[in-house]
Amino acid sequence: MNQINLIEDTSKIGLPVYRYKNIYLHSKYDPLKEAQRFVEKKYEAASLQILIGYGNGYIYEELKNKIKKDEKIIVIDSFISPNIADSSLNEFTHQAIQDFLNQHIKVTDSINLLISINYEKIIEDSPELQLFVKSLNDRIRSNQITENTITYFISQWNENYLKNLKYAYNDHSIRELFSEKNLPVVVASGGPSLTKQLDLVKQYRESIILIAAGTTINSLLSQGIKPDLVVSVDGGEVNYQHFKDLKITDFPLIYCPTVHYGIRENFKHAYYCFLTMEEQLIPHYEKYANDSVETLIGGSSVANVAYNLALFLTNGPVALIGQDLAFTDGFTHAKGNLNRIENKNTEMLLREGYYGDLVKTNGVFLQMKEAFEFIQSKLLAHNRSYNCTEGGLNIESFQNISFCEFLKTYAQKPVEIQYSYPIVEENLTSYRRQLLKDIQQYEGIIILFERALKVLKSNVSKVSYEEQVLKKLEKIDSKIKKEIQDTNLSYAFSTINLHVLRYFRSSKNASREEEFALSFKQSEYMYEEMLKVTRQTVDILNTLKEEV
Numbered sequence: 001m002n003q004i005n006l007i008e009d010t011s012k013i014g015l016p017v018y019r020y021k022n023i024y025l026h027s028k029y030d031p032l033k034e035a036q037r038f039v040e041k042k043y044e045a046a047s048l049q050i051l052i053g054y055g056n057g058y059i060y061e062e063l064k065n066k067i068k069k070d071e072k073i074i075v076i077d078s079f080i081s082p083n084i085a086d087s088s089l090n091e092f093t094h095q096a097i098q099d100f101l102n103q104h105i106k107v108t109d110s111i112n113l114l115i116s117i118n119y120e121k122i123i124e125d126s127p128e129l130q131l132f133v134k135s136l137n138d139r140i141r142s143n144q145i146t147e148n149t150i151t152y153f154i155s156q157w158n159e160n161y162l163k164n165l166k167y168a169y170n171d172h173s174i175r176e177l178f179s180e181k182n183l184p185v186v187v188a189s190g191g192p193s194l195t196k197q198l199d200l201v202k203q204y205r206e207s208i209i210l211i212a213a214g215t216t217i218n219s220l221l222s223q224g225i226k227p228d229l230v231v232s233v234d235g236g237e238v239n240y241q242h243f244k245d246l247k248i249t250d251f252p253l254i255y256c257p258t259v260h261y262g263i264r265e266n267f268k269h270a271y272y273c274f275l276t277m278e279e280q281l282i283p284h285y286e287k288y289a290n291d292s293v294e295t296l297i298g299g300s301s302v303a304n305v306a307y308n309l310a311l312f313l314t315n316g317p318v319a320l321i322g323q324d325l326a327f328t329d330g331f332t333h334a335k336g337n338l339n340r341i342e343n344k345n346t347e348m349l350l351r352e353g354y355y356g357d358l359v360k361t362n363g364v365f366l367q368m369k370e371a372f373e374f375i376q377s378k379l380l381a382h383n384r385s386y387n388c389t390e391g392g393l394n395i396e397s398f399q400n401i402s403f404c405e406f407l408k409t410y411a412q413k414p415v416e417i418q419y420s421y422p423i424v425e426e427n428l429t430s431y432r433r434q435l436l437k438d439i440q441q442y443e444g445i446i447i448l449f450e451r452a453l454k455v456l457k458s459n460v461s462k463v464s465y466e467e468q469v470l471k472k473l474e475k476i477d478s479k480i481k482k483e484i485q486d487t488n489l490s491y492a493f494s495t496i497n498l499h500v501l502r503y504f505r506s507s508k509n510a511s512r513e514e515e516f517a518l519s520f521k522q523s524e525y526m527y528e529e530m531l532k533v534t535r536q537t538v539d540i541l542n543t544l545k546e547e548v
Contacts, residue, residue, distance in 0.1 A: 053116025078128035092128035194322025214302035299371025324392030
């Protein structure tokens, strides 16, 4: 906690108020009335109320009395330790702030930011508060990107998952690749700086385990470089276009089942994994799989997943190359990568670069950077994580050394990765049997959603739910909850749940009728959208059944 010279004064009504550089943190006349007016003006309904500036606590106490049951307060003050039971930050290092934000802010949270009276001036004198505000803004931007991604892709991801189920029985878990050997692993990403490293990759190719992160496969193959593994997790059609002309037989694909279903078809061998955000799919996938299921920490980039995988492939050093996370020389990707474009219109942000300079980046790149830092911290991998990009954005807690130095230090003898490709006969009978079970179960869930909508719309009152309606809905909801366990539907409903949590919040002065109307609309939206997704899922499963 930063130590500054705070002077305690007394207001006209006898309450203590702090003063800093002749700036009162509360009214020197009536801090209680001031706090009341401030909260009345600044409060907006949100799941998370973030108050920067505790002072003597008057605004916090007023805010605590104002918030609703499902709302939470976070207080941030680098000068004064808040005397509260709610969440507050006690350490203002970069890593401590990131850990705090990871713990307390979810993608589903709506946020109302309140900066206490005169704290704008105090923030100017506080590097700690400035760092927090910057980190918070980056996190809000990151969460918005995540929400947009989920909203845009969830339907495609669900379709991909269902269409990739036919591979579950014959493919293998990434656990078979895990090793405790001290092997140097290099994760190649497609940033502009990759191009200058490719000659070294060729020179030391036999002495490193090389992982291609997603579409970087094209940059490597165009230079005659074959990786040991290629990782792909992106479910979009655009990602598939980078793989559609490949027919790979001599190195495997590492994929999550939500990857575009066309990509898996182009690899003879593959290992599956799940990302942490997809863990709810595992119980359903295990009904189809013939092996264990492992998870990797996801991020906004396939490179994040590839880095996490690399840490399990070795107990030794892991190097990142081509991981610019910035517009190096004005470009997004290396030569040979089909994603390569010149940046012209993206919103620019200036952040610390690899060499301590300021570089141009954006919100998506910052989200990737945060994911690298989180994985490294979570897996305690600082001592063996090296950023050898030699350019772009600085990644906190990674050791910055040249790629040449990394190779001369760690890549001095030939290494190889041991693949496991036991021959397993396709078991389409088992696959088809499970499809039929799923179809029957999901058709029953459709009936439950239709029944719930009918009961909901039978409610006559415009101000409250009638008791008989509530009882019937509770009974139906209980059955739905039980039925969707161990299915893919909880995952498929992700966007619906996110929107229900974020966007159905009443205004501060809503009447009883308005509160009820919002609640009714929320329930109706949830049932209708979940019904639609379940029907779409059954349609896909029926198509897959006919293809067997």
